Amino acid sequence: MTYDKVLVALADPTRRRVFERLRRGPQSVGKIAGGLPISRPAVSQHLKVLKAAGLVGDRPEGTRRVYYVDPEGLGALRAWLDQFWDDALLAFKAEAEAEHLRRKS
Amino acid sequence: MTYDKVLVALADPTRRRVFERLRRGPQSVGKIAGGLPISRPAVSQHLKVLKAAGLVGDRPEGTRRVYYVDPEGLGALRAWLDQFWDDALLAFKAEAEAEHLRRKS
DNA sequence: CTTTATCGTAAGTCATAACTTACGGTAAGT
DNA sequence: ACTTACCGTAAGTTATGACTTACGATAAAG
Numbered sequence: 001m002t003y004d005k006v007l008v009a010l011a012d013p014t015r016r017r018v019f020e021r022l023r024r025g026p027q028s029v030g031k032i033a034g035g036l037p038i039s040r041p042a043v044s045q046h047l048k049v050l051k052a053a054g055l056v057g058d059r060p061e062g063t064r065r066v067y068y069v070d071p072e073g074l075g076a077l078r079a080w081l082d083q084f085w086d087d088a089l090l091a092f093k094a095e096a097e098a099e100h101l102r103r104k105s
Numbered sequence: 106m107t108y109d110k111v112l113v114a115l116a117d118p119t120r121r122r123v124f125e126r127l128r129r130g131p132q133s134v135g136k137i138a139g140g141l142p143i144s145r146p147a148v149s150q151h152l153k154v155l156k157a158a159g160l161v162g163d164r165p166e167g168t169r170r171v172y173y174v175d176p177e178g179l180g181a182l183r184a185w186l187d188q189f190w191d192d193a194l195l196a197f198k199a200e201a202e203a204e205h206l207r208r209k210s
Numbered sequence: 211c212t213t214t215a216t217c218g219t220a221a222g223t224c225a226t227a228a229c230t231t232a233c234g235g236t237a238a239g240t
Numbered sequence: 241a242c243t244t245a246c247c248g249t250a251a252g253t254t255a256t257g258a259c260t261t262a263c264g265a266t267a268a269a270g
Contacts, residue, residue, distance in 0.1 A: 004118065004121075007112060007115050007116045007121075008116045010112050010116075011112045011113045011115075011116035012257090012258075013109065014258085014259095015258090016109075016112075020189070022193075023189060023192045023193050023196065024192070024196045025196045025197075025199075025200055026200075028216085028217095029216075029217060029218090030215090030216065030217080038258090038259070038260095039259075039260065039261085040216090040217080041217085041218075041219080041259090041260080041261085042258075042259060042260080044217065044218055044219085045218090045219090045258080045259085046258090047218095048218085048219095060266095060267090062215095062216090062267065062268065063214095063215060063216050063217080063266070063267045063268060064215085064216055064217075064267095065216080065217060065218090069193050074186060074189065074190065077186065078186060081179060081182065081183060081186070084125070084128060084179065085179065087128045087129070088127075088128050088174050091128065091129050091130045092130075094130075095130055095131075117227090117228075119228085119229095120228090133246085133247095134246075134247060134248090135245090135246065135247080143228090143229070143230095144229075144230065144231085145246090145247075146229090146230080146231085146232095146247085146248075146249080147228075147229060147230080149247065149248055149249085150228080150229085150248090150249090151228090153248085153249095165236095165237090167237065167238065167245095167246090168236070168237045168238060168244095168245060168246050168247080169237095169245085169246055169247075170246080170247065170248090
């Protein structure tokens with residue numbers, strides 16, 4: 001569906017580091033920004049892109065905002081990957097079949 | 106392994122169109138460029154990036170150069186995807202477990 | 211009610227990368 | 241040998257996006 005946004009979101013290395021920090025569980029923005037070599041607003045901008053791609057979700061928790069991994073984004077990526085793989089395999093089989101017939105004649 | 110290059114390569118829309126043209130089988134550079142709204146040299150540059158990411162391979166065929174899908178690239182992407190998914194699921198279970206124990210006390 | 215903590219947005223800067231045209235190089239056809 | 245077809249690379253241009261600092265907004269704490 002929207003796998004294109006997922007690919008764009010995961011292409012940037014530091015944004016991927018932000019995303020991978022949520023792999024071990026939900027975290028607040030400040031927690032995520034800590035240890036990363038960029039400013040906190042930069043982290044917020046990355047989270048915005050990740051959210052638009054369906055890779056993360058967020059919920060308010062007091063004055064802070066907790067982000068978590070949304071399965072939808074990676075699901076869309078996986079669906080595209082499987083589809084592409086099946087198509088390529090099918091085309092490869094057809095190619096091999098045609099080659100086989102060509103040698104018999 | 107080198108899934109980062111794969112993500113960067115697939116992030117660009119027109120480069121993804123170049124890649125998806127090889128889904129139905131191997132093709133020459135000229136064939137790929139035909140129909141695309143960009144120049145042929147641009148296609149060559151995209152193919153260079155795709156090849157460096159392990160997404161495509163190429164073989165000389167007379168004066169032309171035929172490109173095909175290399176399984177290695179998408180394989181690396183899939184491996185990263187599975188790993189991430191497993192880790193996230195594990196973290197989610199641990200979180201739920203901790204929450205359960207917290208409610209019992 | 212004032213202060214503090216936490217976060218998102220706006221505006222501006224700067225590097226990157228996706229194009230273009232121009233050129234050179236190799237293999238096949240005449 | 242010369243021409244033609246096909247392709248990769250070089251150099252230059254331009255738009256995009258990843259950062260920064262500055263500011264405003266909301267919720268808890270005192």
